[in-house]
Amino acid sequence: MDCDVLIVGGGIAGLSLAWRLAPSRAVVLVEAEESLGYHSSSRSARQMQPSYGPAPIQELTRRSIAMVGRISERLPAPILMPRPLLTLGTAEQVAQLVAQDPALAALTHAETMDRSPDLRPETFEAATVDGTAMEVDVPALLEFYRSQAMGAGAILLTGSRVSGVESSAGRFQVSAGAHTITATIAVDAAGAWADAVAARFGARPRGLQPHRRSVAIVSTEHPVAPLGPMVQPADGSYYYRPDGGNLLISPCESVPAEPGDAQVAEHDITELIGRIGGVTTAGITGVVQAWTGLRTQPADGLPVVGFDAVVPNFFWLAGQGGYGIQTSAALATLAAALVTGTLPDDDGCLAGALSPQRAGLG
Ligand SMILES: Cc1cc2nc3c(=O)[nH]c(=O)nc-3n(C[C@H](O)[C@H](O)[C@H](O)COP(=O)(O)OP(=O)(O)OC[C@H]3O[C@@H](n4cnc5c(N)ncnc54)[C@H](O)[C@@H]3O)c2cc1C
CATH class of the missing domain: 3.50.50.60 (FAD/NAD(P)-binding domain)
Incomplete structure (x- = not known):
């Protein structure tokens, strides 16, 4: 050939x-x-977040969102949907993040609760929002x-x-x-x-070093608004977002690994369920599915x-x-x-x- x-x-x-x-x-x-x-x-x-990553990545992400948006218009069903990214922190952390990235807007505590009513109000002071972030099929x-x-x-x-x-x-x-x-x-x-x-x-x-990272889909006691935002703390140590009627969660671990078929380390998910229980009132009831993949970079x-x-x-x-x-x-x-x-x-x-x-x- x-x-x-x-x-x-x-x-x-x-x-x-x-x-x-x-x-x-x-x-x-x-x-x-x-x-x-x-x-x-x-x-x-499955996220496309223009505020995530160094400048060349942000540029490529903005371009890609525009291109995938045009692809989506040609397909029978849309493959791109808004999924704003909330970053929770202290008032000082939020001010710093907004100063560093003009794409981010600051939200007060009340505005953050409006966007994500199942947050435990005592766990943060303010938030930033990237309103241009998307979820892609x-x-x-x-x-x-x-x-x-x-x-x-x-x-x-x-x-x-x-x-x-x-x-x-x-x-x-x-x-x-x-x-x-x-x-x-x-x-x-x-x-x-x-x-x-x-x-x-x-x-x-x-x-080029692979690092493993896991994601789990978990069921919740209380229904989660399907169009709600993705939520992460300012230190980026986990994230969660609605996924259909469930939550998609990640412990954001970054553990060096050999190239291969990466497998879930269960303790990563168990610990994370405890942490997220402290942040949201959704009430995690069980793991529906979990997987691990490799993120490889120099x-x-x-x-x-x-x-x-x-x-x-x-x-x-x-x-x-x-x-x-x-x-x-x-x-x-x-x-x-x-x-x-x-x-x-x-x-x-x-x-x-x-x-x-x-x-x-x-
Ligand atoms: C948990 C997790 C969450 C993530 N979330 C996001 C996200 O929200 N947004 C985002 O942008 N990115 C995300 N990523 C990163 C994203 O998934 C990767 O950057 C991307 O999938 C890499 O694509 P790739 O084609 O380079 O690698 P792969 O999909 O791994 O493809 C490489 C392929 O090469 C094949 N291959 C290897 N050796 C050979 C060989 N000798 N001969 C033939 N074939 C070979 C392999 O079998 C493999 O299929 C996430 C990653 C993980 C693990």
């Missing part, structure tokens, strides 16, 4: 790039698992990327783990499952495995996107950490422009901030 661009990894990074590249390039995507999106991309909290977004890529001619091969790479006559010859694929450009969108995949292609690892916390300077035609699309959902549409657009050599001048700075050649990586 022969192609212009081989993408390694069928999570949101690989699928969104296939969506952007397939109209102009012959694309083959290989995914090790039997299904697409099996790892981090199906284990997120990730399975529907992944399906959009997949179907658009395939509709434009991309070939997606599951059950096809990259196991061998050779280079000859300036092209890669890659063994993946039962397939041998010859490609001009190879893209590393392998999530937690990105450094290991890069090593197979002869590229220097960039210190030491400086920014994605690694661009051509490798040493291995010709090897392209990085990795290290999205906790931002891979909220940045996918715009990050794939930026990556596709870099792959095809069509980057707008205005995006030079942004691309520079994410470059695999930037100082301090690996």
Whole structure:
């Protein structure tokens, strides 16, 4: 099998790039698992929060929300819905947060209680709100990327783990499952495995470290308003939000882990249920479902996107950490422009901030 661009990894990074590249390039995507999106991309909290992350991430998130909004309008049912983010704290913490980020508005205690009536009033003084934050239907977004890529001619091969790479006559010859694929450009969108995949292609690892994080869906004694906000404390040590008639909660743990099929550490969830019981009167009654995934990023916390300077035609699309959902549409657009050599001048700075050649990586 022969192609212009081989993408390694069928999570949101690989699928969104296939969506952007397939109209102009012959694309083959290989995914090790039997299904697409099996790892981090199906284990997120499904949030797009413009106030979350460093400046390049915030920019990519604002762009992505606009793009996913337009995608949503073309689909039979909306896939994006407002989910404001409340950050609870002392009056001093709230003043500091608002001073740092013009996208945040300060709420008084009474305004915060109005927005989230099941809060225990004695547990905070004030809050900030990011009123532009959204929740996204990730399975529907992944399906959009997949179907658009395939509709434009991309070939997606599951059950096809990259196991061998050779280079000859300036092209890669890659063994993946039962397939041998010859490609001009190879893209590393392998999530937690990105450094290991890069090593197979002869590229220097960039210190991409996976960290596990868990989410649980819990039932409650009192009904939770389904359109209520996401709530977190100023130190970011947990979050919760309505999820249908239940609550989605996360202990926000960030524990270094090996690449793999991450599993829940039950004590993380049990401790969190106790903490959240102290903040809301919803009354958690049981765990409906819990899962753990990996958030993978380099030491400086920014994605690694661009051509490798040493291995010709090897392209990085990795290290999205906790931002891979909220940045996918715009990050794939930026990556596709870099792959095809069509980057707008205005995006030079942004691309520079994410470059695999930037100082301090690996
Ligand atoms: C609990 C939790 C909550 C999160 N919440 C949010 C959120 O609200 N908003 C947000 O923006 N982000 C969130 N994230 C982060 C987000 O999920 C990730 O940034 C994103 O899914 C990463 O996508 P990816 O495609 O890079 O990785 P993955 O989805 O892991 O995809 C990489 C794929 O590469 C494949 N692969 C690896 N090696 C090979 C090989 N040798 N050959 C072929 N295939 C290979 C793997 O099988 C895998 O399917 C959260 C993460 C977690 C864990």
